[in-house]
Amino acid sequence: MPSILVVYYSRSGTTRRVAGQLAEKLGADLLAVQDTQPRRGLSGYLRSVLEVMSRSLPAIVPTCTPLSSYDLIVLGAPVWMGRLSSPMRRFLNDHAPQIRKAAFFTTMGGKDAQRAFADMQELLGQPPMATLAITHAKVIHGQCLAPIRDFADELGKAAMRPAAPRTPEHDEPQPACTSLKWQS
Numbered sequence: 001m002p003s004i005l006v007v008y009y010s011r012s013g014t015t016r017r018v019a020g021q022l023a024e025k026l027g028a029d030l031l032a033v034q035d036t037q038p039r040r041g042l043s044g045y046l047r048s049v050l051e052v053m054s055r056s057l058p059a060i061v062p063t064c065t066p067l068s069s070y071d072l073i074v075l076g077a078p079v080w081m082g083r084l085s086s087p088m089r090r091f092l093n094d095h096a097p098q099i100r101k102a103a104f105f106t107t108m109g110g111k112d113a114q115r116a117f118a119d120m121q122e123l124l125g126q127p128p129m130a131t132l133a134i135t136h137a138k139v140i141h142g143q144c145l146a147p148i149r150d151f152a153d154e155l156g157k158a159a160m161r162p163a164a165p166r167t168p169e170h171d172e173p174q175p176a177c178t179s180l181k182w183q184s
């Protein structure tokens, strides 16, 4: 059986819900990217907007999960301001070299998933094996079970395929990591 890890960031729970369902379907491990500072309320919203617009990288809880030991890592995050949300940007910035093969999913109010996927691909240095974009409304109304099931089927096959070639700038030394944050 290929080993699969679902890594997600979620500010308000929508992406977490999709990640959980996907991990269950895949029999995958689950890892949450976590803010070091709360991101609730209006101030958290405004900080999120500013981080995306300035492309800044917020602090996240350090992770020592052995990412390179997984055959496939599925990365999920919400769309913010038409782009990839900043905590997942930070995670990919720090950990891209450890990721052998990846797939992406986003949740969103309504649009811009493709730009978020392009951000993820640029940070990762390789194309995804598969992608899934789901609206917040579909998650809330329980209409995402069929797309998640189809995505999981596609990922099961993707995990068996060889990885795409990497770009050299992504094969650099790893940042030091100090703690492990698991959810299962």
Ligand SMILES: Cc1cc2nc3c(=O)[nH]c(=O)nc-3n(C[C@H](O)[C@H](O)[C@H](O)COP(=O)(O)O)c2cc1C
Binding pocket: 009, 010, 011, 012, 013, 014, 015, 016, 045, 048, 049, 078, 079, 080, 081, 082, 083, 107, 108, 109, 110, 111, 112, 135, 136
């Ligand atoms: C700061 C911020 C900016 C957002 N920008 C967009 C956007 O540009 N396009 C969109 O479709 N949804 C946008 N959304 C909506 C979220 O992508 C959507 O609600 C998502 O499902 C939230 O995921 P979460 O609950 O896992 O945090 C934005 C949400 C926030 C908080």
